[in-house]
Amino acid sequence: MSEIPYKIYLSENEIPTAWYNVRADMKNKPAPLLNPGTGEPLKAEDLYPIFCEELSKQEMNNDDQWIDIPGEIVDFYKMYRPSPLVRAYCLEKELDTPAHIYYKFEGNNTSGSHKLNSAIAQAYYAKKQGLKGVTTETGAGQWGTALSMATAYFGLDCQVYMVKVSYEQKPFRREVMRTYGATVTPSPSMSTNVGRKINEEFPGTNGSLGCAISEAVEAATSQEGYRYVLGSVLSQVLLHQSVIGLEAKAALDKYGIKADTIIGCAGGGSNLGGLISPFVGQMLRGEADYDIIAVEPASCPSLTRGSYVYDFCDTGRVCPLAKMYTLGSNFMPAPNHAGGLRYHGMSSIVSQLYDDKLIRATSVKQTDVFAAAEKFARVEGILPAPESSHAIKVAIDEALKCKETGEAKNIVFGLTGTGYFDLVAYQKYNDGIMDDYIPTDEEIAKSLAQCPKI
Numbered sequence: 355m356s357e358i359p360y361k362i363y364l365s366e367n368e369i370p371t372a373w374y375n376v377r378a379d380m381k382n383k384p385a386p387l388l389n390p391g392t393g394e395p396l397k398a399e400d401l402y403p404i405f406c407e408e409l410s411k412q413e414m415n416n417d418d419q420w421i422d423i424p425g426e427i428v429d430f431y432k433m434y435r436p437s438p439l440v441r442a443y444c445l446e447k448e449l450d451t452p453a454h455i456y457y458k459f460e461g462n463n464t465s466g467s468h469k470l471n472s473a474i475a476q477a478y479y480a481k482k483q484g485l486k487g488v489t490t491e492t493g494a495g496q497w498g499t500a501l502s503m504a505t506a507y508f509g510l511d512c513q514v515y516m517v518k519v520s521y522e523q524k525p526f527r528r529e530v531m532r533t534y535g536a537t538v539t540p541s542p543s544m545s546t547n548v549g550r551k552i553n554e555e556f557p558g559t560n561g562s563l564g565c566a567i568s569e570a571v572e573a574a575t576s577q578e579g580y581r582y583v584l585g586s587v588l589s590q591v592l593l594h595q596s597v598i599g600l601e602a603k604a605a606l607d608k609y610g611i612k613a614d615t616i617i618g619c620a621g622g623g624s625n626l627g628g629l630i631s632p633f634v635g636q637m638l639r640g641e642a643d644y645d646i647i648a649v650e651p652a653s654c655p656s657l658t659r660g661s662y663v664y665d666f667c668d669t670g671r672v673c674p675l676a677k678m679y680t681l682g683s684n685f686m687p688a689p690n691h692a693g694g695l696r697y698h699g700m701s702s703i704v705s706q707l708y709d710d711k712l713i714r715a716t717s718v719k720q721t722d723v724f725a726a727a728e729k730f731a732r733v734e735g736i737l738p739a740p741e742s743s744h745a746i747k748v749a750i751d752e753a754l755k756c757k758e759t760g761e762a763k764n765i766v767f768g769l770t771g772t773g774y775f776d777l778v779a780y781q782k783y784n785d786g787i788m789d790d791y792i793p794t795d796e797e798i799a800k801s802l803a804q805c806p807k808i
């Protein structure tokens with residue numbers, strides 16, 4: 355077989371020591387966040403009551419190409435990084451394709467996803483600022499798990515508002531968070547004003563991510579020594595996730611491999627943004643060219659069917675306004691949607707890169723995603739997260755195209771995590787009771803009509 359190993363590992367001292375900030379190389383910068391009350395662009399100081407100061411500065415930093423990773427964060431990264439870049443020899447054989455397929459596997463830690471890369475950074479800056487703790491929301495629970503691991507490491511309190519339906523249906527994730535010392539509250543709760551109000555208005559509600567965000571923000575701003583943290587969408591999160599792309603690029607460079615196609619799943623855009631940042635940087639500087647594909651669910655298609663406008667980041671409308679590809683902050687994917695990636699908007703960095711046609715996007719149906727997940731699991735041995743499987747689906751499609759054209763393209767995709775906590779979704783697929791709901795143009799137009807007029 356070829357001299358390229360199944361797993362390309364970097365050594366510990368090849369872990370990046372600086373995050374790459376792609377905004378510094380973007381000619382068209384992402385649009386600024388706006389104050390939801392006044393419509394004025396926000397400054398870093400305006401965010402201090404909600405976010406840690408250092409993270410607020412990173413959020414606004416369009417200029418510094420490199421930002422040093424503090425040594426304590428690098429040390430934590432050493433426990434589970436560098437993550438392997440795997441050559442999918444067995445999948446290539448199964449597909450009988452001339453393409454070379456590689457995946458960057460981020461599921462090798464207890465949170466089971468890439469989210470720990472940013473959680474540890476956000477917990478570090480909260481600790482450094484002398485805070486007592488942080489608050490956040492979680493839907494399916496990957497972010498809450500990653501954050502509780504990070505806060506346990508730094509001895510911070512962690513309060514997680516977990517969407518009520520997930521709290522009840524995903525007791526195992528909840529117990530992992532509690533094992534790491536987090537307090538997990540089903541949302542809407544009776545412990546915040548907004549929670550009590552929603553419970554009064556909609557008795558027996560199952561909760562939503564939008565509502566949990568509003569509760570977590572209220573909890574942060576009403577307790578001394580607390581700030582709110584978020585696991586995706588924000589530019590600071592994409593910055594931290596650049597470790598994925600920097601390592602992937604270093605591993606490829608080590609073997610003289612030039613990627614042709616780079617694929618990532620896109621929910622809020624953080625793993626995709628992190629994976630592609632160094633490669634997009636080369637494109638922006640005119641050094642190289644890549645075909646970059648963002649993959650989203652057909653049931654929550656913000657890039658492919660949304661509008662590029664200012665919108666609310668949360669249903670409760672307490673967070674700053676962001677210009678992004680969005681389906682409208684009231685958009686809810688159909689209840690049968692099991693594949694994750696259910697945020698209504700998209701990172702403003704990814705949105706701008708897409709609008710500038712540096713990357714393209716496609717959407718895939720969930721039954722096709724689970725079929726791809728199963729094919730992958732059976733030959734590559736990893737049970738992939740449903741979110742990650744969106745990227746698998748398109749990597750397989752691209753490899754099959756190569757079979758027709760005879761091209762030996764190098765296809766790289768992000769395998770963001772494992773699917774051990776998603777077995778109810780796999781069960782639905784295995785029982786043949788999973789279906790595909792694709793929103794109509796009317797539904798999307800109705801929800802987009804509620805975006806603020808700016």
Ligand SMILES: *Cc1c(COP(=O)(O)O)cnc(C)c1O
Binds near residue numbers: 469585586587770
């Ligand atoms: C959260 C999550 C995603 C989607 O989030 P992004 O911010 O779009 O990266 C993808 N895969 C896994 C495993 C996740 O936990």
